[in-house]
Amino acid sequence: xxxxxxxxxxxxxxxxxxxxxxxxxxxxxxxxxxxxxxxxxxxxxxxxxxxxxxxxxxxxxxxxxxxxxxxxxxxxxxxxxxxxxxxxxxxxxxxxxxxxxxxxxxxxxxxxxxxxxxxxxxxxxxxxxxxxxxxxxxxxxxxxxxxxxxxxxxxxxxxxxxxxxxxxxxxxxxxxxxxxxxxxxxxxxxxxxxxxxxxxxxxxxxxxxxxxxxxxxxx
Numbered sequence: 306x307x308x309x310x311x312x313x314x315x316x317x318x319x320x321x322x323x324x325x326x327x328x329x330x331x332x333x334x335x336x337x338x339x340x341x342x343x344x345x346x347x348x349x350x351x352x353x354x355x356x357x358x359x360x361x362x363x364x365x366x367x368x369x370x371x372x373x374x375x376x377x378x379x380x381x382x383x384x385x386x387x388x389x390x391x392x393x394x395x396x397x398x399x400x401x402x403x404x405x406x407x408x409x410x411x412x413x414x415x416x417x418x419x420x421x422x423x424x425x426x427x428x429x430x431x432x433x434x435x436x437x438x439x440x441x442x443x444x445x446x447x448x449x450x451x452x453x454x455x456x457x458x459x460x461x462x463x464x465x466x467x468x469x470x471x472x473x474x475x476x477x478x479x480x481x482x483x484x485x486x487x488x489x490x491x492x493x494x495x496x497x498x499x500x501x502x503x504x505x506x507x508x509x510x511x512x513x514x515x516x517x518x519x520x521x522x523x524x
Contacts, residue, residue: 332497333504346467350460354523357460359523385524386520387444390517393433393440393513394514397433398510398514399429400506401507403426404502406418411493411496412493433472464516468512471512475506479502479506482499
């Protein structure tokens with residue numbers, strides 16, 4: 306008795322099967338929904354961090370004795386932001402610009418610049434992680450030294466880890482798309498994976514800019 310192999314599962318970042326029909330704009334709508342869910346995740350984490358950071362800079366009044374207890378965290382503006390965070394901000398902006406150029410190039414059937422900008426995006430994303438990791442480690446150490454509290458330290462650790470995992474999660478499909486691009490899988494009519502990846506990459510760019518603004522405001 307012969308057995309029939311199971312059908313292959315389509316990959317959003319690979320070429321779709323000729324027999325698999327995807328309605329127009331369905332992929333874009335799905336990506337928008339996915340990014341909207343990530344907005345709520347990062348938004349709640351950053352809002353929680355801001356509220357706890359500000360609350361811990363205020364003096365505490367004992368309701369029973371009316372005694373004023375000093376704040377258990379340093380005032381706003383007293384913490385130091387590592388210089389690497391400024392550098393990584395420039396790097397992620399450059400990678401987002403390269404990803405944007407890659408999308409525009411494939412839409413105009415400019416295969417050479419398209420592939421070069423994908424490779425540049427991949428290199429810059431790896432450089433972003435290399436610069437970001439020790440910088441955010443230094444930021445956490447400053448929070449620990451300033452004794453900002455376990456709740457705030459744990460929240461900033463989870464926020465940093467979440468963003469790092471999403472960057473790594475973006476590098477993997479970026480590598481797949483870059484490989485497929487060099488194999489000639491995309492053209493001006495068929496480049497859905499490149500478009501979705503560009504949307505995700507610009508989202509990571511915006512998230513980091515907001516995160517950096519929050520860290521700058523609450524340092």
